[in-house]
Amino acid sequence: MYVFESRVRYSEIGADGRLTTEKLIDYFQDCSTFQSEDLGAGVKYLRDKNLAWIIVYWRAEILRMPGLGEKIRVGTLPYEMKGGMGLRNFLMETPDGERLANANSVWTLIDTKTSRPVRIPPEIRDKYLLEERIDMHYDSRKIRIPKEPGTMMPEMTIKEYHLDTNRHVNNGQYVRLAAGLLPEGAVPETFRIEYRRQAVLGDVIVPVLYELPMEDCAQAFSRGRTRRKACISLNAVEDGLPYAVLEIIYK
Numbered sequence: 001m002y003v004f005e006s007r008v009r010y011s012e013i014g015a016d017g018r019l020t021t022e023k024l025i026d027y028f029q030d031c032s033t034f035q036s037e038d039l040g041a042g043v044k045y046l047r048d049k050n051l052a053w054i055i056v057y058w059r060a061e062i063l064r065m066p067g068l069g070e071k072i073r074v075g076t077l078p079y080e081m082k083g084g085m086g087l088r089n090f091l092m093e094t095p096d097g098e099r100l101a102n103a104n105s106v107w108t109l110i111d112t113k114t115s116r117p118v119r120i121p122p123e124i125r126d127k128y129l130l131e132e133r134i135d136m137h138y139d140s141r142k143i144r145i146p147k148e149p150g151t152m153m154p155e156m157t158i159k160e161y162h163l164d165t166n167r168h169v170n171n172g173q174y175v176r177l178a179a180g181l182l183p184e185g186a187v188p189e190t191f192r193i194e195y196r197r198q199a200v201l202g203d204v205i206v207p208v209l210y211e212l213p214m215e216d217c218a219q220a221f222s223r224g225r226t227r228r229k230a231c232i233s234l235n236a237v238e239d240g241l242p243y244a245v246l247e248i249i250y251k
Contacts, residue, residue, distance in 0.1 A: 001131065002035040003075040005095070008066050018065040021188050022176040025058070028090040028103055029171055031076045039127045043165055050112045051124075052166050053086065057106040057141035058193040060090075064100050065187075071095050079133040081125050084109050084117040089134045102136040112166070143194045143245045145233050150210040153181055155237060158203045168198040169243070178232040178246045181209050189227070190249040196242050204237040212247075227251050 012023040019027075036042045046052055066072050073093050080087040090103040108117045109124075156177055164170040174193060182188070199205060210231040232246045 001075045025172040060103040077131040150208040153207040156205045186250040192247045199243040
């Protein structure tokens with residue numbers, strides 16, 4: 001497993017003094033980027049070959065968010081590369097091994113000239129040591145949007161600061177946009193994100209919020225607080241189709 005150490009900064013916490021969900025995703029994304037850079041398969045290497053990794057799915061399980069100044073270890077491991085797809089785990093823990101969060105992710109390699117998926121070349125695949133996937137819940141990467149009407153939320157226009165080096169909206173920014181629609185004081189415990197297409201500068205997103213029932217009553221309470229589940233579809237204003245769909249369990 002590739003690991004780097006850090007410390008939670010003031011710029012990474014919310015009003016509760018703990019790491020935000022958006023910054024958790026940023027840490028995970030940074031970790032895989034550091035690994036690729038150290039292996040000689042980083043951003044410039046891929047750009048010179050007109051290639052880029054695009055994420056299509058996240059599932060993250062948050063056990064405890066670290067607080068301001070807390071020391072953390074962030075790790076990642078690829079566990080499968082097949083065709084044009086790469087599957088990768090992430091984790092965050094304390095220096096003494098307390099697990100703080102797990103994640104599973106699915107990526108596809110694309111040709112940046114055509115925006116179409118391509119097979120992973122052997123010279124890229126051979127740079128990575130595949131390991132056993134971590135112990136967490138694995139599920140389908142398809143998220144069903146409810147048929148019942150949801151609540152339309154205020155439009156959001158994509159700005160320069162939402163973008164990454166591929167000139168698409170950064171993965172963590174989708175989480176930031178969606179998490180801001182949850183009730184005040186909501187604490188996410190599990191979230192899933194299915195990316196369906198890329199949003200770019202100037203695109204206008206119309207979020208639609210759906211409140212979902214918790215099917216498992218035994219899992220509906222956490223430390224005296226009721227768990228709730230929401231689906232958030234981040235739709236294009238032009239055609240109403242989603243850029244990304246999120247499912248969040250929170251308390």
